[in-house]
Every structure is written in C-alpha cells, then in structure tokens.
Amino acid sequence: MPLSPDAGTLSALASALADGTVSVIELTAPLSSDTPVLDLPPDMAPIPRFRLEELANHDERGPYQNGIHTGEHVGTHFDAPIHWITGLHLEDVASVPPARLVAPAVVIDRTDAVAENPDFLLRREDVEEWQREHGPLPAGWLLYRTGWSARSHDQKLFLNADENGPHTPGVDPECARWLAEETPLLGFGVETVGTDAGQAFGFEPAFPAHSYLLGAGKYGITQLQNLHLLPVTGAVLIVAPLRIVGGSGSPARVLALVEGGA
Ligand code: MN
Secondary structure: OOOOOOHHHHHHHHHHHHHOOEEEEEOEOOOOOOOOOOOOOOOOOOOOOOEEEEEEOOEOOEOOEEEEEOOOOOOOEEEOHHHOHHHOOOOOHHHOOHHHHEEEEEEEEOHHHHHHOOOOEEOHHHHHHHHHHHOOOOOOEEEEEOOHHHHOOOHHHHHOEEOOEEOOOEEOHHHHHHHHHHOOOOEEEEOOOOOOOOOHHHOOOOOHHHHHHHHOOOEEEOOEOOHHHOOOOOEEEEEEEOOOOOOOEEEEEEEEEEEOOO
C-alpha cells in the first residue's frame, strides 16, 4: 500500500484544530530537577532525577544549550515491555510501532474513592461496570483518573510513604491480569509515579500492572495531568517517548485531541 492518507479526513482534522473544534490537551507534567522520582528500596539501583547541565549560554562556549541527565522512568514517561522480566523478549522503546503511539483513550474516574483511601485499588468489576455504561474498551488507552496529579509538585505528597511504604492508588492483581490478557487495550495510563499501587510490592504477583501488562506486550504511561479535561470516551492520545535504542522507557510528551474547546 502506498503511504497516501485520506487527504479529506486529515484536512478536516487540520481545520478543526485551527478553528478550535478539536483541542489539544497537555497531559504531560513539566520535567525538571523538582520532578518527583520513585524511591526504590536501598538494595536497588536508585533512579537518577532529571537534571540539566548547562553546556553554553550565549557566551564564549556558544549559543544556549544543555546536556540532559535523567532516568528513563522519570516524570511523565512511557514503560516499554522490556522494562519487566515478563516482557524480556518484547519491544524496547525504540521498537514500538508508531501506529500504536496514536490511539483512542477512555477515562475511568475514581477520584472520590482515592480521596477517601489512597490505597484504593481498581477492580475488574469496576471496569466491567464502566463498560456497561460506556461501551467496550478501545484498542487504545485506559486512563485511570485518581486526582493524584494534584500532589505532583511535591515529592513527599506524591509518594505518600510511611514506615510501611508508599500509599498510592493502583489496580488489584485480577484487574491487571484481565486488562492485559482479555481486553484490546494497548496500554494503561495513570497519574501516579508508576502504573502499580504504592503497596504493590506485597501483591501476588508483585507489581501486577507491570507484570501482566508489559508481559502481554502492552504499555504504561505515568504521571499524567489534566485527565479531568478529557471526555470519558472519544479522546485520541498522542504518546511520544524518545526513540531510545534498547531503552526500557522514556520521558514522554503525552497530548490528547478532544472535540470541543479546552
Ligand atoms: Mn516506569
């Protein structure tokens, strides 16, 4: 097949973007040295924070430019299947087919439940109930709205840890397995520091969202913002991680196209 997109459809989209009939919503958190980073147990390699290194700044060294230093799993970022042992032989971030990075997205909202209980876990029944109201999950993204992004300016609030570890919302193991194995989803997006709950180190299996979704060749995106600006169904997500060869993930720009004004 020659690469000849339907010019009519794309022209209509371009017009809709120009006249505001379709808006672009920013779902990406600002990336800086203040961006919260997952605190790993002391026996594991720590994740380096994002950092700019000034190389030149309109001075004798040249025009303004920086080096960047960062862990792959920092800020709003993409998890590729090879990030987890269950996805060991699957895609690195550079191998993700571009068509899978532009896809529909739907939103499930548990902001109220999470406000009551930061350890709230989404269950398979919750998503099945959502489907009865809104239709089947798409071959795209399920975005899990929890309100947690309101804490993303502050490492302590965002990780919400005590002597028993972090307390942040996630999914229970059966929900993770079902989303991974029995739905057409491409991936699962969250507002929290990772796709698993803060307490998921103690689940069976441990970190079930990572284990099942990445093992099924699906993806994760984390630290999303502005999910309250999205419709429950009907948004199109553009997910743009860096094409890092061999990369297990990457900071990503994540944008949503929605009908109507932002
Ligand atoms: Mn990650």
